[in-house]
Amino acid sequence: MKVTINDVAKHAGVSMKTVSRVINKEPSVRKKTYDLVMQAVEELNYQPNTAARNLAGTSSFAIGLVYDNPNAYYVIDMQNGVLSRCKEEGYELVIHPCCAQDPDMHKEIATMIQRSRLAGLVLTPPLSEQQDIIDMLDSLGVAYVRLLSGQSHASAACEGKTEEHKANNCIYVDDYAAAYEITEHLIKLGHKTIAFACGDAEHKSTTERLAGYQQALKDHDLTLNEDLIYEGTYSFESGVEGAKALLKNNNAYKITAILGGNDEIAAGALFASRLMNIAIPEQLSISGFEDSPFSRQTWPKLTTAHQANSVISEHAARLLFSKTRGSRKQDKDIITTFTPSVVVRESTGPAPV
Amino acid sequence: MKVTINDVAKHAGVSMKTVSRVINKEPSVRKKTYDLVMQAVEELNYQPNTAARNLAGTSSFAIGLVYDNPNAYYVIDMQNGVLSRCKEEGYELVIHPCCAQDPDMHKEIATMIQRSRLAGLVLTPPLSEQQDIIDMLDSLGVAYVRLLSGQSHASAACEGKTEEHKANNCIYVDDYAAAYEITEHLIKLGHKTIAFACGDAEHKSTTERLAGYQQALKDHDLTLNEDLIYEGTYSFESGVEGAKALLKNNNAYKITAILGGNDEIAAGALFASRLMNIAIPEQLSISGFEDSPFSRQTWPKLTTAHQANSVISEHAARLLFSKTRGSRKQDKDIITTFTPSVVVRESTGPAPV
DNA sequence: ATGCAGTTTGACAGCGTTGTCATTTTAACT
DNA sequence: AGTTAAAATGACAACGCTGTCAAACTGCAT
Incomplete structure (x- = not known):
């Protein structure tokens, strides 16, 4: 039942070490020997x-995925992307949901790394942005990849880091550009008073998205107004509250569009609009961000910015593997900067006249 | 930096084996020795x-969670429930999304078990219902727990199994009772023509929920009508299609309520109703199943049957751990049968007159 | 043929824990 | 105190693989 490397060695008439070399794809194994061993591996399963x-x-054959994210769709996509890569490389994935606020966070992560002797870590926001965690990982000498929000290598989360660090440890999602693009979409539809319902303040993506939104307004000579910005969290409930707050006394501002910090916020805003008998998109346009399945299951469907989370996380895993053990083939196809693209659906339309 | 069991042994002035006994909570260690060792463990971290x-x-300190489920909320809940238990027991979790249709499924799982030497497996539907997988696991002698839909020990998925198997390897979710209850809720609201939009046929839960629905109708002297049953899948899209199909020529039947196979289907039905300008719940009542966060984020919010997935999976993990390694304390608080309870929200109301 | 550098292979000692079994200590009796 | 069974501890060999380093083999120029 249980087949060891020794069995394979005997079967193939070589040493254990050679079998080891073959299964680890080490160089300097003659093609003939390689085939011989592989055949034995097959035959004995x-x-x-x-x-x-x-x-x-x-190092070990396991990497970790650390996240603190309430969004199930996001997490699943991340997992699947990383998993697909792990499968190919023969690695195990240790998932670790956690709470970014927890002051013992980096201790907990350190413990996990030591126990499982992880070869590396993929960090998602907001943990990827926490300096104390990065410092801890550096001191432990563990490989890691950070998923960051920001315009490529200029991301603020990397301030003071070397170019080498930025290139080897970070994957960027250009939320700024995406927010700019989606805001521009609204402007082109004739909207002049566009509100923004923010996500969690501690997420870098919130700042980036807000900045993109503001720059777009500026570039189109629209006035920025602090009152049109609602500071909330990345949740449906926050979207409901945000829309209510923004639209409460809308006579003063005449908001005709709300940009949600993510799809959940946008869905919440949609919900609130129904409560207030506001027709979408006739009276008010609403757009989301991220293009989670969620955005296709609201009424009306959400205009949003498509962000291929599973692809992003797959590339994060690639980048990580390029730094561990084998590093066999140099993976030159790694994309390190992603820019979400606008997907227009039914929740946005021309500004009411 | 790296502390081994040997360091702890020296520090505490005992043998490695004794330290091993302590960290494994084996019996027959004097309290005094235990404390001594624990102190050394603390001090050396x-x-x-x-x-x-x-x-x-x-056996190893890792268990696996196998699933083939497109529903992100469900998967995350399952993971978190099992994880919380793993953390407490000091086990690792290996997640394994897969495709139930794949004919090589059990081979793939067998490979995973052998590579990681898993101590056990938690199986979610529909994999928990596949006989070939169960057989494979039995022949491998691996511990497992099946999450099953059905009325406790009478579940059809366990036909031909011993009572011992049913009690030690299965966790039941009584979908039948829940569907009965939710149907009764609709009947009490005055509905007489209630349609049912099914989930995937290969899921046992579909059969169970359908049976509960039918029995409730029967018990309240309402006629069963095949035409009121739409056979689909557990997806939003299927809900849309199902509602469209059911309501297309509704003059003939006068359907006043649709029971969704799960929340996604119900949300889809909601979506379709909007398309057809049908007011919910005034003209049509719709109910879901599972109480995923989803059901609170539709308009109107969904009446549904609450199913505490993370609790269920936590108990599944408990049951699994009671069979592995330590089996230290007999965990007597394991719940093996769960019955979802109806949560009334705004998507159901009195039948129109 | 002979020598030499480069390539391919193998022998063997760990890696840090637990299982087995022998040994020592304790408690509970005469 | 002396005996005995039971409880607590320890010595040591696995577990299945990889790292190290030495040995054997290759091809090629002499």
Whole structure:
């Protein structure tokens, strides 16, 4: 039942070490030997024992995915992207949901790394933005990849970091550009008074998206107004509250469009609009951000900015693997900057006259 | 930096084996010795090496969670429930999304088990219902827990199984009772023509929910009508299609309520109703199933059957752990049958007159 | 043929824990 | 105090693999 590397070695008439070389795709194995061993592996249906490999080897065959995100769709996409890569590389994935606020956060992560001897970590926002965690990882000498919001290498979360760090440890999502684009879409529809319902203040993406929105207004000679910005969180409930607050005494401002910080906020705004008997998009345009499945399941469907989370996380995993163990083939196809693109659906329309 | 069991042993003045006994909570360790060792563990901040434990021990400190479910909320809840238990027991969780249709499914799972030497598996529907997978696991001698839809020990998925199997390997969700209850809720609101939009046929839960619905109708002397049953899948899109199909020529039947197979289907039905200008709940009542966050983010909010997935999966993990390694304390608080309870929100109302 | 550098292979000792079994200590009796 | 069974502890060999380093083999120029 249980086939060890030794069995394979005997079967193929080589040493254990050679079998090891083959399954680890190490160079300097003759093609003939390689085939011989592979055949034995097939015939015996050999499965390398992860525990033994982890113990004997320098680093282990497991990476971690750390997140603090209430959005199920986001998390699942992240997992699947990383998992697909792990499968290919023969790595295990240790998932670790956690609470970014927790002051013992980095201790908890350190413990996890030590116990499982993780080869690396993929960090999603907002944890990827926390300096104390990065410092801890650096001091531990663990490889990691940070998913960051920002315009490529200029991201504020990387201030004071070397170019080398930025290039090797970060994947960027250009929320600024996406927000700019989506705001411009609204402006072109004739909207002049556009509100913004923000997500969590501690997420860098909130700042980036807000900045993109503001720059778009500025570039089109529209006045910025603090009163049109609602500071909330990345949740449906916050979207409801935000829309209510913004539209409460709308006579003064005549808001004709609301930009949601993400799809959940936009869905919440949609919900609030119904409560207030406001027709979407006739009286008010609403747009989301992220293009989660959610945005297709509201009424009307949400205009949003498409963000391919599973692709992004897959590239994060690639980047991580390029730094671990083998580094066999240099993976040159890694994309490090993603810019979400606007998807126009039914929740936005021409500004009412 | 790296603290081994040997360091702790020296520090505490005992043998490695004794330290091992302490961290594994084995009996027959004097209280005094226990404290002594624990202190050393604290002082040195010792973290047992998972790989070594997995290799040396009989079974490993990792369990697997296998699922094939497109519903992100469901998956996340399942993960979190199992994870919370794993954390407490010091186990790792290996997640494994897969495709139930895949004919090589059980091979893939077998490979995963062998590679990671998993101590056990938690299986969610529909994989928990596939006999070939169960057989494979039995032959491998791996512990597992099946999440099943059905009335406790009478579940059809367990036909031909011993009582012992049913009690030790299964967690039941009584979808039948829940569907009965929710149908009754509609009947009490005066509805006489209630349609049912089914989920995937291969899911046992579909059959169970359908049966509960039918029995409720029967018990209240309402006629069953095949035409009122739409066979679809557990998706939003299917809900849209289902509602459209059911309501297309509604003059013949005068459907006043639709029972969705789950929340997504119900949300889809809601969406379709909007398309057809049908007021919810004034002209048509719609109810969901599962009480995912989703059901609170539609307009109007969905009446549904609350199913505490994270609690359910936590108990599944408990049951699994009661069969592995330690089995230390007999966990007597494991709940093996859950019955979802009706949550009334705004999508259901009195039948129109 | 001979030598030499480069390539390919193998022997063997760990990696950090737990299982087995022997040994020592304790408690509970005469 | 002396005996005995039970409880607590320890010594040591695995577990299945990889890292290290030495040995054997290659091809190629002499």
